[in-house]
Structure formats: structure tokens, C-alpha cells
Amino acid sequence: MSAAEEIVTLQDDVFGILSQPQPAADSDLCIILLNAGFIHRSGPFRLHVRLARALAASGVAAFRYDAPGVGDALTRSSETQLQATRASLDALSAQFGYRRFVVGGICSAADLGWLLALADPRVVGLISIDGLARQGFWYSFGRMRRGLQKSPREWLTAIRLRLARSGASAAATASPEDLRDWPVRGSEREQLHRLVERKLEWFVLFTAGTSYFLHARQWLATFGREARSTLVEFRFWPRCDHTFFAESDRRKLIDAIVAWVGARFRH
Amino acid sequence: MTPHLQPFWIERGDARLLAAYDCALEAPHTGVLMCAPLLHEYVRSYRLFAVLGRALAKRGYGVLRFDYQGCGDSSGDDDAFSLTSAKADAAAALEALRERAGAVPLIVLGIRGGSFVAWSLAATAALEALWLWQPITDGASYVTELRRHDHAERNSRLRYQFGTPAADAADANTLMGFPLAANLLDELTAERIESRSDISPRITVADAEDRQVSFAEARRIVVPSALGSWVEEVEMGHFPPPLIERMAAAFAEEQGR
Numbered sequence: 001m002s003a004a005e006e007i008v009t010l011q012d013d014v015f016g017i018l019s020q021p022q023p024a025a026d027s028d029l030c031i032i033l034l035n036a037g038f039i040h041r042s043g044p045f046r047l048h049v050r051l052a053r054a055l056a057a058s059g060v061a062a063f064r065y066d067a068p069g070v071g072d073a074l075t076r077s078s079e080t081q082l083q084a085t086r087a088s089l090d091a092l093s094a095q096f097g098y099r100r101f102v103v104g105g106i107c108s109a110a111d112l113g114w115l116l117a118l119a120d121p122r123v124v125g126l127i128s129i130d131g132l133a134r135q136g137f138w139y140s141f142g143r144m145r146r147g148l149q150k151s152p153r154e155w156l157t158a159i160r161l162r163l164a165r166s167g168a169s170a171a172a173t174a175s176p177e178d179l180r181d182w183p184v185r186g187s188e189r190e191q192l193h194r195l196v197e198r199k200l201e202w203f204v205l206f207t208a209g210t211s212y213f214l215h216a217r218q219w220l221a222t223f224g225r226e227a228r229s230t231l232v233e234f235r236f237w238p239r240c241d242h243t244f245f246a247e248s249d250r251r252k253l254i255d256a257i258v259a260w261v262g263a264r265f266r267h
Numbered sequence: 268m269t270p271h272l273q274p275f276w277i278e279r280g281d282a283r284l285l286a287a288y289d290c291a292l293e294a295p296h297t298g299v300l301m302c303a304p305l306l307h308e309y310v311r312s313y314r315l316f317a318v319l320g321r322a323l324a325k326r327g328y329g330v331l332r333f334d335y336q337g338c339g340d341s342s343g344d345d346d347a348f349s350l351t352s353a354k355a356d357a358a359a360a361l362e363a364l365r366e367r368a369g370a371v372p373l374i375v376l377g378i379r380g381g382s383f384v385a386w387s388l389a390a391t392a393a394l395e396a397l398w399l400w401q402p403i404t405d406g407a408s409y410v411t412e413l414r415r416h417d418h419a420e421r422n423s424r425l426r427y428q429f430g431t432p433a434a435d436a437a438d439a440n441t442l443m444g445f446p447l448a449a450n451l452l453d454e455l456t457a458e459r460i461e462s463r464s465d466i467s468p469r470i471t472v473a474d475a476e477d478r479q480v481s482f483a484e485a486r487r488i489v490v491p492s493a494l495g496s497w498v499e500e501v502e503m504g505h506f507p508p509p510l511i512e513r514m515a516a517a518f519a520e521e522q523g524r
Binding site: 005007009012013015017037038040044045046049050070072074146149154208209214238239240241242243244245246247248249 | 270271274275276283285307313314317318338340342344345420421424426428429431432435441445446501502503504505
């Protein structure tokens with residue numbers, strides 16, 4: 001099976017690329033790759049292009065596009081990101097008949113995917129890469145472990161940076177929770193409960209390229225026992241960075257997601 | 268006058284290139300083809316040049332941006348990209364621009380490493396002007412700089428908090444995160460832009476204030492640091508739209524618009 005691609009216009013100045021299996025597959029499932037921060041639809045180091053083509057070649061359609069205010073979506077929208085993304089699902093449903101969606105991506109894409117999954121029952125799967133996790137004991141433990149791996153020279157650099165930052169603005173010292181679109185602390189367990197009840201499949205991956213996730217046990221500490229659900233596939237890749245700079249890491253990620261989609265959504 | 272972005276495919280042999288045409292008018296007064304920068308710089312600056320295209324479209328230009336083969340949303344794996352294929356892609360894109368914009372003067376804007384592509388096009392196509400944005404003029408020095416930057420990223424403790432990843436064969440022939448065609452570095456190393464008599468269009472160079480323009484008789488536009496410092500960065504940042512509008516005005520003024 002190979003992939004065929006077409007341009008899909010969602011609204012004025014908002015378009016995306018739909019990668020479809022060739023020959024066409026009889027499936028109502030589409031994977032939506034959301035923008036990773038300000039990176040346009042092709043993704044960091046072209047990750048989304050390759051992932052979408054690999055998914056299509058495996059028999060599942062994938063769509064990548066720019067949300068208003070990112071990449072080619074030049075006109076800023078009065079809609080929220082959540083509203084705009086739901087409208088995109090509506091457009092794809094109307095034009096191509098997709099009824100089920102897997103959404104997500106890296107960082108802010110994982111955050112938006114979480115909100116979308118909670119708001120829209122058509123979302124049957126979620127891909128979260130460096131998404132929500134609270135700090136706490138295991139974070140501190142991971143930080144200590146990381147510190148022990150540092151050379152004396154790295155310690156000196158770290159101390160110099162800390163001293164330089166001591167007079168920095170509040171923005172420079174903001175925590176991940178201040179910067180990310182995360183639910184109110186404590187509400188994530190109840191939200192996960194709702195998603196598990198809805199049978200949402202969840203691919204969760206953390207790299208150590210973020211400042212806030214340094215130990216695998218932060219995951220359970222954040223979401224509690226429901227994080228052990230068979231619907232949840234959790235991975236921690238501490239030797240991988242946040243944007244998958246290394247080609248070997250990108251290949252590993254693409255293989256992992258294609259395998260997950262194949263295992264969880266094969267009908 | 269409201270500009271409208273029209274995405275479409277350019278077919279070139281087996282290659283299929285994604286293009287986006289931004290225009291406010293049925294008949295723009297001038298067509299502008301943007302030749303994108305290379306590797307990570309393409310991703311890092313994508314928004315800047317999308318917004319610059321829109322700012323020019325508001326001033327009556329028809330602006331075409333496109334992805335080279337093996338880049339962005341165009342067909343081909345990453346290692347399908349070479350300077351040879353990029354030059355052929357740009358020639359096909361200029362033809363596509365001509366079809367859309369009509370019989371109007373054409374300008375090519377080369378950005379960073381895309382200046383090699385634009386320079387090559389300017390030697391063969393009838394252009395009104397060649398615009399260069401923070402151009403790379405010496406391919407060999409550029410490759411050296413990219414290798415230095417690549418080494419720093421691979422060994423960055425900010426990127427890899429638990430140490431650099433184990434050596435993997437998949438990472439051997441990559442640069443700044445991208446797998447390379449076998450001949451790309453040789454091609455880049457051989458490129459050099461110098462004042463030459465076979466480049467006939469008027470040249471305007473947009474660059475940082477402290478950079479020397481190396482072309483005789485080139486006109487000059489200063490790029491503010493907020494729009495120029497991205498060349499040193501991999502991580503994404505913000506480009507202030509009012510400054511981009513000012514750059515569009517400066518280019519238009521250079522053209523007498």
C-alpha cells in the first residue's frame with residue numbers, strides 16, 4: 001500500500017494535506033496531527049510529513065494542517081484553538097466521511113488534543129508527546145539523578161546560569177503549568193476517568209527534552225491508577241529530545257505510532 | 268483589497284511540489300518567487316516568510332512560495348533534496364508564477380541558502396530584480412558553520428538532559444536533523460555567489476546592519492535583529508508582524524512602488 005496526498009481547504013487561508021492509503025481503504029478513521037507550538041504543519045524536522053505518509057502506507061488516513069496563526073494560516077481567528085480544531089473535524093467529516101479521529105502531537109498539540117478528546121466524542125484516540133505531567137517527588141528524584149550525572153564543569157555552568165537567572169523576570173522563571181494549557185491541578189484524574197469510560201485509546205510518550213518530566217513515575221503520580229488502564233500505552237524515552245532532532249529518534253517514533261495505530265484501531 | 272492564499276501542486280517530472288500563491292488582485296503588478304532557506308532554517312523561518320508574502324500581496328504583488336522536492340510537504344524523502352533538483356524546482360515554480368501572475372515583471376527572493384537557487388535562476392530567467400535575504404554567499408563556510416552547529420546541538424545538555432544518545436547508523440549522514448543526499452554537501456561546498464556580469468537584474472540585499480554587502484551596485488535594506496537573529500537558532504520564536512510589514516514596504520520602495 002502507498003500514500004496519495006491532496007490539498008484540503010478548510011476555510012479561507014486554512015488548508016492542510018490529507019495523506020490517504022492507496023488504494024483507498026474502507027475506513028472512517030483519520031489521524032489529525034496538530035501543530036507542535038509554532039512549527040508549521042510539516043512538523044519538526046519534517047516529522048509530520050513522514051508520519052502521515054507512513055500511516056497512510058499502513059492503511060490509515062492522516063491530516064496535517066496549520067491552525068489559525070501558525071504557518072500558512074495567516075489570518076488570526078476569533079475562535080479558540082479548540083473551536084477551530086473541532087470545525088476542522090467537521091470539515092473533514094463533511095468532505096471525506098471520516099467519523100472517528102485520533103488527535104494530538106508534541107507539546108501544545110498534546111495539550112490541545114487532550115481538550116479536544118474531552119470535548120468531542122468523535123475523538124477515539126489521543127497521541128500525547130510531552131503532554132501533561134505534574135512535578136512532585138518523582139520529578140525531584142529525577143532531577144537529583146540528573147544532577148549526579150553532571151560533570152564538575154557542567155555543575156559550574158549550571159551554577160553560573162542559576163546566578164544569572166536570579167534577577168530575571170517572572171516570565172523567565174515561569175513553571176510549565178504557567179506556560180501550558182493544562183487543566184486545573186487535581187482535575188486531570190477525573191478527566192482521565194471520563195476518557196477511559198469512553199474507551200479512548202491513549203498513546204503517551206515523554207522525552208527528557210522538557211524541563212518538567214524527569215522520571216517515569218511522574219506519570220502514575222499525576223494520573224493515578226487509571227493510568228494503568230489497558231487503553232493507555234505509556235513510554236518514557238529519556239535519551240530523546242523534545243523535537244526529535246536525531247533521525248534515529250524520529251524513525252523510532254514513527255514506527256511506534258504506526259504500530260500503535262495498527263494494534264489499537266485495526267478493524 | 269483582501270489577499271487570498273491559494274495552495275496548489277506543481278508537477279515536475281516525478282516530483283510534486285507544494286506551492287502557495289498569495290495575491291490580492293486578478294492581475295498583480297509584479298510577481299515574486301520566494302526560494303526558501305535550507306534544512307532547519309526552512310522550518311524556523313516558515314512563518315516569517317509566509318507573513319512577508321502576505322504583506323507584499325497587500326501591496327499588489329503576486330507571491331509564490333513553494334517547497335523544494337524532499338522538503339516540507341513536497342514529494343520525496345529528505346534525501347531527495349539536492350541543490351540541482353532545487354534549481355529545477357525553482358525554474359518550474361517561476362513558470363507556475365508566470366502562469367498565475369500574467370505578463371508582469373518577475374522578482375526572485377533568495378533566502379539564506381536559497382540564495383544559491385535564486386542566483387542560479389537569475390542567470391537564466393528574465394527578471395526585473397533579485398532580492399536576497401541574509402544571503403549565504405560562500406557554500407564552503409556555510410557547510411563548516413552547519414557542521415559546528417550540528418555538533419553543538421547533538422551535544423547540548425539542554426536538548427539531551429540525560430546525555431547524548433547512543434551512536435546510531437541512522438544519524439550518520441544527517442545535518443541539523445535532516446538526512447542528506449550523498450552529494451548535497453559537495454554541492455553546497457562548491458557554491459559561491461560573487462558579483463558576476465551574467466546576473467543582469469537589479470540586486471537588493473536585506474541583511475543585518477553589521478553585515479557587509481559583497482555585491483557591487485547592490486541596494487541595501489537593513490534587517491532588524493528581531494527578524495534576523497533566527498539564523499542562529501533552532502528553537503522556534505516569534506516574528507513581530509509590524510516589522511515584517513516594514514520590510515515589505517522597504518522592498519516595494521526599492522522597486523519604486
